Amino acid sequence: MEPSISHQTSPGLVEPAKPQKSQSPWALARRKFLRNKIAIISLVFLLIVCAMSVLAEPLTMPVEETAKINLTQMSKEPSADHYFGTDKSGRDVFARTLHGGKTSLLLAFSITLAVITIGTLVGATAGYFGGWVDNALMRFTDFMMNFPFLLFVIVLKSIFIESSTGTLIFVISVLSWTGTARLVRSKVMAEKENEYIMSAVSIGCSAPKTIFKHLLPNVMSTIIVQATITLAAMIVAETGLSFLGFGVPINIPTWGNMLQEARSPDVLTSKWWIWIPPAAVLTFTILSINFIGEGLKDAFNPKSNR
Numbered sequence: 001m002e003p004s005i006s007h008q009t010s011p012g013l014v015e016p017a018k019p020q021k022s023q024s025p026w027a028l029a030r031r032k033f034l035r036n037k038i039a040i041i042s043l044v045f046l047l048i049v050c051a052m053s054v055l056a057e058p059l060t061m062p063v064e065e066t067a068k069i070n071l072t073q074m075s076k077e078p079s080a081d082h083y084f085g086t087d088k089s090g091r092d093v094f095a096r097t098l099h100g101g102k103t104s105l106l107l108a109f110s111i112t113l114a115v116i117t118i119g120t121l122v123g124a125t126a127g128y129f130g131g132w133v134d135n136a137l138m139r140f141t142d143f144m145m146n147f148p149f150l151l152f153v154i155v156l157k158s159i160f161i162e163s164s165t166g167t168l169i170f171v172i173s174v175l176s177w178t179g180t181a182r183l184v185r186s187k188v189m190a191e192k193e194n195e196y197i198m199s200a201v202s203i204g205c206s207a208p209k210t211i212f213k214h215l216l217p218n219v220m221s222t223i224i225v226q227a228t229i230t231l232a233a234m235i236v237a238e239t240g241l242s243f244l245g246f247g248v249p250i251n252i253p254t255w256g257n258m259l260q261e262a263r264s265p266d267v268l269t270s271k272w273w274i275w276i277p278p279a280a281v282l283t284f285t286i287l288s289i290n291f292i293g294e295g296l297k298d299a300f301n302p303k304s305n306r
Contacts (some may be wrong), residue, residue, distance in 0.1 A: 005018075007150070012060075015111070018184040025221075029221065029296075030299070031053055031117060033295050033299035038301070039291050040295075042043045042289070042295075043288070043292055045288045046288045046289060046292065049101060052101070056095070056099045056102050059098060060098055060099070061095050066096045066099055067093065067251055068091070069090055070091065074087075074091075075088055075274070077270055085273035085274065085299050087261065087274045088261075093273060093274060093278075094171045096234075096278075097278050097281060099253045100255045101281060101305045103165070105235075105257045105285075106231075107234070107238050107248070107254075108129045108234040109231065110173075112230045114169070115173055115177045116226065116230065117179060117229050118177040118178025119177040120216070122177065122184075123181040123183065123187075124184055124185075125137060126173050126181070126185045127189040128188055128192055128207065137181075138182075140227025141178045141181050141182060144178050145179075150173065150246075153246050155172055159274070165282060168241070168248060171173065172237060176237075180226055183226055191218055197214055207208075209300055222289065222297065225293055225300065228289055228292055228293030232289040232290055235282070235285065235289070239254070239255055239256035240256065242260060245260065245261075255279075259275060262274045263275075264277075269279065
């Protein structure tokens with residue numbers, strides 16, 4: 001019989017370490033983001049605000065009820081019946097804050113989605129094709145960047161006095177995609193010089209397939225970070241326009257409309273419950289989005305050790 005061969009290692013020898021499986025960039029980014037406590041807290045806060053705004057009607061009165069004037073409940077301080085008190089028209093501030101958040105966040109998310117989509121398509125097309133396509137699209141982008149945004153909104157508001165939220169979404173989206181387009185273009189121009197893009201082109205991949213299957217997934221981290229920055233900017237834009245009277249119609253509750261209605265001196269000095277709730281929720285929402293954006297930027301940055 002052949003002698004049996006022992007596979008046991010001698011005490012003096014150390015087993016070679018097994019090679020560890022390398023993590024994908026997305027997995028590394030997720031781990032770095034989850035270690036950012038400020039970003040996680042901000043994300044939780046934003047999700048709570050979004051959930052309460054979406055559930056505004058089950059939690060409070062219907063949105064139609066928030067527009068009714070109640071002369072017997074004018075400027076009531078916070079109580080068990082009205083958590084945030086009532087405004088000068090007798091309307092519940094808590095209900096209007098939640099319904100206003102629903103409108104403001106819906107506008108901001110809709111505009112951000114439109115801006116990112118238009119900017120990504122224009123920037124990716126210009127960066128990939130180059131030449132006269134790039135020149136034409138970038139000259140058009142430069143023209144849109146120089147367009148007077150506020151003046152255009154004021155003129156449109158003057159023409160369409162009863163303009164809806166859809167009109168506001170369309171106007172802001174059409175005038176706000178240029179920064180995203182230039183950013184995506186620069187990233188695509190750098191990325192398309194890599195060997196995997198040249199290999200995809202050499203085997204006959206069409207331009208749309210190369211852009212959407214190979215290029216955009218590799219610049220998606222930049223697009224996601226840009227989306228968070230755009231989201232915060234759109235909330236500020238909607239609030240500013242509504243505060244000036246050129247945004248959402250005054251009969252629809254938004255954070256900007258609530259602040260616009262509460263700007264009288266007597267409210268600012270002695271009726272704090274009318275303006276502090278929408279102002280506080282608006283401020284913390286914008287801060288949370290900015291912290292999330294900073295966390296995503298650090299997570300996707302391979303040189304960041306934060």
